Amino acid sequence: MRQSVRQPVRSGAPVPAAVPAPRAAAPAGSRRLVELDVLRFVAAFAVMAFHFMAASRSLWDEFPTKLFEPVARLTTLGILGVELFFLISGFVILMSVWGHTVGEFAVSRVSRLYPAYWFAVLVIFIMYRFSGVAGFDPKLSDGEYLLNLTMFQGAFGVGHAGGVFWSLWVELRFYVLVALFSLVGITLRRCLVFLAAWTGLALLAEFTQNETLVFVFMPRQAPYFIAGMAFFLIHRFGVRSGALVPWLMVAAGYGMSLHAAMERVGERVRLIGIARYPAPPEAVVVAITLVYLLMAAVALGWLRWVRWRRLVALGALTYPLYLLHQTVSAVLIPAYRDVVDPWLLTGITMAVSIGLAYLIYRLVDKPGQRWLRARLGALLGRSRRPRRGGGGRASGTAATIPVQSPEASVP
Structure with a gap:
């Protein structure tokens, strides 16, 4: 995420007694939450390890958990790296929208997500159209690739060009919910009502399995977004009575x-067996607990000591790494699996994926974000122009938080 800039509470504005006063705002130029950059990279690395060393039998022509048995109990849990992304996203997106108009929020999200994504779709299209690579081929028509450029292919029942793109469709639906919520004006009280209502509706969707409710309220992903947003409120307002x-x-x-x-991991265990996918329920509980403890540490400021600026680069390359690591593995692993030691080949593939992700960030993603943000900002007809009235800004709690748009945690 980008550096957050907070301003003091407006003088003279009342703070309702039932609402805890926000902690003293950091001065302008307040430090970036580098710890979130680190966690984003941890999440991406976990997903990459899962795909290379636990999930992709087609890459190795045998179950990878057998090849990498010493670490199989860890790599199988790498599937939950996406869940960590969702938690971070809840935290970051609430910070991003607070104090901004819906238009500004939309410009922020579109410019953040699409440049690297368009590049990834183009690379995948070229690779499967003009090379002999077969691994992870989505087998899409030209028109379906074009629809993938919108990122809305999931709404039309069209397959994703990349195996990990399903999570972006989840993120987009989350953004829509947040944007609609922001129309009424984001305050602490309204956030709490929104989170409570979403929790109830997600539970209803899970119990009824109504297709519309499941689509809108995403019961399997909503808990992470809800908890992430709650963690941001804790981070912003502190731990106080009330x-x-x-x-x-x-x-x-x-x-x-x-x-x-446990349902998500359990589906894989039931599909191929615990021996080939050693991820028992107790291991899932430990993993989810650890993820929540890490986010609690961020919210409470216990990781403020993480300040090494070079770690910011890890957060920057996370998104292109997430988008294209499977594509890199589809090229390298089948080509060299018979002549290179699996551990060495996996290390090389990871290194190539990380190096390529950094180049994409510097040459495509970063300039693409800048270009798209400028164009969309011009179309919007204003650049951070103050709104009249309280809609979309933090009224009621008297806590106005102008925040520069953080990078999306998603992947």
């Missing part, structure tokens, strides 16, 4: 996350 509701939202999200994660 501030227990965000922690209750975290607790609800944690409980729902355990169910969702």
Whole structure:
């Protein structure tokens, strides 16, 4: 995420007694949350390890958990790296939208997500159209590739060009919910009501399995977004008497996350067996608990000591790494699996993926974001122009937080 800039609470504005006063705002130029950059890279690396060393039998022509048996109990849990992304996204997106108009939020998200994504779709299209690479081929028509450029292919029942693109469709639906919520004006009280309502509706969707409710309220992903947003409220307003509701939202999200994660991992275990996918329920509980503890540490400021600026680069390359690591593995692993030691080949593939991701960030993603943000900002007809009235800004709590748009945690 980008550096957050916070301003003091406006003088003279009342703070309702039932609402805890926000902690003292950091001065302008407040430090970037480098710890989130580190966690984003940890999440991406976990997903990459899962795909290379636990999930992709077609890459190795045998179950990779047998090839990498010493670490199989860890790599199988790498599937939950996406869930960590969702938690971070809840935190970052609420910070991004707070104090901004819907238009500004849309410009921020579109310019952040699309440049690297368009490049990834183009690379995947060229590779499967004009090379002999077969691994992970989505087998899409030209028109379906074009639809993939919109990122809305999931709405039309069209397959994703990249195997990990499903999570972007989840993220987009989350953004729509947040954008609609921001139309009423984001305050602490309204956030708590929104989170409580979403929790209830997600539970209803899970119990009824109504297609519309599941599509809108995403019961298997909502707990992470809800808890992430609650963690941001804890980070922003601090731990004070009367501030227990965000922690209750975290607790609800944690409980729902355990169910969702065990179902997701359990599906793979049931499909291929515990011997080939050694991820028992207790290991899932430990993994989800660790993920929540890490986010709690961020919210409470316990990781403020993470300040090495070079770590910011890890967060920057995370998105292109997430988008294209499977594509890199489809090229390298089948070509060299018979002549290179699996551990060495995996290390090389990871290194190439990370190096390529950094180049894409510097040459495509970063300039692409800048170009697209400028064009969309011009279309919007204003650049951070103050709004009249309270809609979309933090009114009621008297806590106005102008925040420069953080990078999306998603992947």
